Amino acid sequence: xxxxxxxxxxxxxxxxxxxxxxxxxxxxxxxxxxxxxxxxxxxxxxxxxxxxxxxxxxxxxxxxxxxxxxxxxxxxxxxxxxxxxxxxxxxxxxxxxxxxxxxxxxxxxxxxxxxxxxxxxxxxxxxxxxxxxxxxxxxxxxxxxxxxxxxxxxxxxxxxxxxxxxxxxxxxxxxxxxxxxxxxxxxxxxxxxxxxxxxxxxxxxxxxxxxxxxxxxxxxxxxxxxxxxxxxxxxxxxxxxxxxxxxxxxxxxxxxxxxxxxxxxxxxxxxxxxxxxxxxxxxxxxxxx
Numbered sequence: 001x002x003x004x005x006x007x008x009x010x011x012x013x014x015x016x017x018x019x020x021x022x023x024x025x026x027x028x029x030x031x032x033x034x035x036x037x038x039x040x041x042x043x044x045x046x047x048x049x050x051x052x053x054x055x056x057x058x059x060x061x062x063x064x065x066x067x068x069x070x071x072x073x074x075x076x077x078x079x080x081x082x083x084x085x086x087x088x089x090x091x092x093x094x095x096x097x098x099x100x101x102x103x104x105x106x107x108x109x110x111x112x113x114x115x116x117x118x119x120x121x122x123x124x125x126x127x128x129x130x131x132x133x134x135x136x137x138x139x140x141x142x143x144x145x146x147x148x149x150x151x152x153x154x155x156x157x158x159x160x161x162x163x164x165x166x167x168x169x170x171x172x173x174x175x176x177x178x179x180x181x182x183x184x185x186x187x188x189x190x191x192x193x194x195x196x197x198x199x200x201x202x203x204x205x206x207x208x209x210x211x212x213x214x215x216x217x218x219x220x221x222x223x224x225x226x227x228x229x230x231x232x233x234x235x236x237x238x239x240x241x242x243x244x245x246x247x248x249x250x251x252x253x254x255x256x257x258x259x260x261x262x263x264x265x266x267x268x269x270x271x272x273x274x275x276x277x278x279x280x281x282x283x284x285x286x287x288x289x
Contacts, residue, residue: 005052010071012080014087015083084096084101143205145178151164151230151231180259183255201250204247224276233267239259240254241275
């Protein structure tokens, strides 16, 4: 029998607060910012449960109706309209961050379903993936920037460039609203439930990518693209190279860059890139925060 991955979507609404009792009020605010506000804040969570199995004679891996009821019984009925900090015993000594919540949902569902991934969206701009690897998780943020470019090689004629790049070789260039997804991988802190400080993660992406690239003509304004054609693929590799060292300094690994150039075109690169001698030290992180 052939194997197949199936996915089931579910959703729930819940609130939470980032607060560790062993820290002072000032220490909590310094570490978690506005997320410490009492009595907390809420999200409309979207959950994707991915399962792997063989397709049986009925043409199914699992009966999705039964899967729906298992997810409802073990997860969503308990979490919907709840205060996550007290909803499950696991959060008595650990914060219900997106990545930590994904981990506990895995633990709740694993005895009942052949899981391969739990993906939990806290918002369309923030989500976590967990695959059963102890305290390891993936955390993703999405953002955007606008930029113009021209696809052409300097050593080719306009006709030759047009043969390769089509309309994208026109002399005055054209623009895109780029959608960017950055995924990091790391070990969750047992108490904070975080693989990295979310604010610092966002600051790194803003400082190294959004601020330099937004509203630019890439070929002229970004030195890297003076000799490199700024295709979506090359832009993604550039972002990968720029972010690798700052994210390593944050204590995590870069896992994936996804760049969506248009609804029809996107590309992905995985793993660390070749660092471009850029660093982000602790003092700069505090300034950016």
